[in-house]
Structure formats: C-alpha cells, structure tokens
Amino acid sequence: MGERWCLIIIREAFDDVRRFSEFQKNPGLAKNILAARLKHLVDIGEFEIRPASDSSAYKEYILTERGRSGFPIVVAMQQWGERYLFEQGEIHLVLLDKENGEPLPVLKVCSSQGDRLGPADCYRQRVVTEVRGEE
Amino acid sequence: MGERWCLIIIREAFDDVRRFSEFQKNPGLAKNILAARLKHLVDIGEFEIRPASDSSAYKEYILTERGRSGFPIVVAMQQWGERYLFEQGEIHLVLLDKENGEPLPVLKVCSSQGDRLGPADCYRQRVVTEVRGEE
Numbered sequence: 008m009g010e011r012w013c014l015i016i017i018r019e020a021f022d023d024v025r026r027f028s029e030f031q032k033n034p035g036l037a038k039n040i041l042a043a044r045l046k047h048l049v050d051i052g053e054f055e056i057r058p059a060s061d062s063s064a065y066k067e068y069i070l071t072e073r074g075r076s077g078f079p080i081v082v083a084m085q086q087w088g089e090r091y092l093f094e095q096g097e098i099h100l101v102l103l104d105k106e107n108g109e110p111l112p113v114l115k116v117c118s119s120q121g122d123r124l125g126p127a128d129c130y131r132q133r134v135v136t137e138v139r140g141e142e
Numbered sequence: 143m144g145e146r147w148c149l150i151i152i153r154e155a156f157d158d159v160r161r162f163s164e165f166q167k168n169p170g171l172a173k174n175i176l177a178a179r180l181k182h183l184v185d186i187g188e189f190e191i192r193p194a195s196d197s198s199a200y201k202e203y204i205l206t207e208r209g210r211s212g213f214p215i216v217v218a219m220q221q222w223g224e225r226y227l228f229e230q231g232e233i234h235l236v237l238l239d240k241e242n243g244e245p246l247p248v249l250k251v252c253s254s255q256g257d258r259l260g261p262a263d264c265y266r267q268r269v270v271t272e273v274r275g276e277e
Binding site for chain 1 (some may be wrong): 213220237240
C-alpha cells in the first residue's frame with residue numbers, strides 16, 4: 008500500500024471517485040500507470056470491481072473493507088501534508104468536517120484511557136498472529 | 143515522506159534508533175541507500191544531525207518537530223499492517239502501550255465533538271495556506 012500512486016488512488020476513492028475516467032483526471036497520472044496500479048490494488052484486495060451503479064456499461068472500483076480501513080492513514084498523511092508541505096499563500100486542499108465545515112481535529116495517538124501517547128510511551132513486540140475470531 | 147525506506151527509517155527513529163550503524167541493522171537496507179535516504183531526510187527537515195549523546199565521535203540522527211509529527215502516520219500504517227499483512231501463525235511486531243502492555247487502540251478519525259467520522263463525513267476544500275501564528 009505504501010507506493011505513492013496507490014495512496015493517491017486510494018485517497019481519490021475516499022473522495023468517492025469510482026471510475027477509471029474519473030481517476031484519470033488526476034494530473035500526472037498516466038493511463039498505463041493508472042491501469043497497472045488499479046489492477047494491483049484489486050489483486051491485493053484494496054478494491055473490488057462492480058458494475059456501474061447507474062446500470063451503464065462502466066465498471067466501478069469500490070474500496071473493500073481492507074481498503075476502507077486505510078482511512079486513518081490517508082487522514083494522517085493529509086493532515087501532516089497540510090501542516091508541512093505548503094508555503095504561505097500557496098493553494099492546497101484541507102480536510103473538513105461536513106457537519107460544521109471546520110478542519111478535522113489532528114489525529115492523535117491515544118491510550119485506551121484516552122491519554123495522548125508519544126513514541127516514548129509505546130513499544131513494539133514480536134507476536135504470532137492470532138486466529139481471527141468474529142468481531 | 144511517502145517513499146518506503148524513508149518511512150521505515152522514520153519508524154526506526156520512533157523506536158529510538160539514532161546512529162547510522164543502528165539503522166543499518168535493518169535487513170535489506172543497503173549502506174548506500176541508507177546514506178542517501180538519511181541525507182534526503184535531513185535535507186527536507188525530518189531529521190537533524192547532532193553530536194552523540196555519549197560524547198563519542200559518532201553523530202546521531204534526531205527527528206525534528208516535523209519528523210515527530212509523522213507519528214500518527216507511522217502508527218496508522220503499523221496498525222493497518224498488523225491487521226492485514228500477516229497470515230495466521232506468522233510472527234510480526236505489534237505496537238503496545240508501555241503503561242499496561244496492551245495493544246494501542248486503533249487510531250480513529252473523530253470530529254471535534256469526539257464522534258467517529260468516516261470518509262463520507264468529510265470533504266476536501268481548496269484553501270490558501272494561512273500565515274502561521276504562534277500556537
């Protein structure tokens with residue numbers, strides 16, 4: 008999922024882009040690259056292909072549950088980019104809450120008690136993947 | 143920041159890796175790639191170089207505020223990977239809370255009122271970057 012164009016395509020999908028021709032509006036994304044990336048994203052289970060919702064002959068690329076689970080990654084990257092990648096006066100996109108039109112609060116890493124955690128509050132440990140039960 | 147090795151190097155830094163020789167322990171990361179990626183990360187302001195904290199001749203790569211702000215991205219990717227990238231019975235790393243040894247709660251995108259938001263609850267809008275005031 009880490010490849011740059013894959014992330015851009017997934018971000019577009021979160022903006023409800025579904026068709027090849029819509030994804031292709033992204034400047035700089037060549038048709039053959041888009042086709043290859045979409046195929047890869049379908050192969051690894053990020054997208055599934057469905058008939059068009061308007062009964063036309065088009066097919067639509069819809070995020071699977073696995074794909075939709077990438078939403079916090081896309082939001083974290085978007086918010087980080089909003090903060091660091093633009094100069095004063097430069098035009099860019101910000102992520103807003105439909106309910107009130109306000110910027111989304113910046114994602115915070117929190118404990119189960121809701122306390123904010125930094126890198127020093129966490130550690131990584133080797134585990135064997137558990138058998139996934141019903142959720 | 144989106145390049146794969148850059149993200150891996152930044153993740154190591156969040157685990158308190160600071161020296162070239164320590165970063166180099168990562169299997170698959172060739173010395174010349176590591177040197178080039180670290181230089182790039184210093185150039186774009188993710189890391190700063192400092193003299194070693196133990197007064198030895200080594201230098202240390204320390205995340206800047208900009209670099210540390212990538213923590214939610216790294217956590218979101220780690221948690222997504224924990225969920226989707228490993229087969230049952232496979233050994234991998236999970237991110238735990240030092241306080242209680244429990245897995246970190248999965249990052250959620252929330253409104254300022256604390257309600258959980260999905261992609262359909264958000265929109266992106268063009269803005270001109272504001273002059274940054276004191277925070």
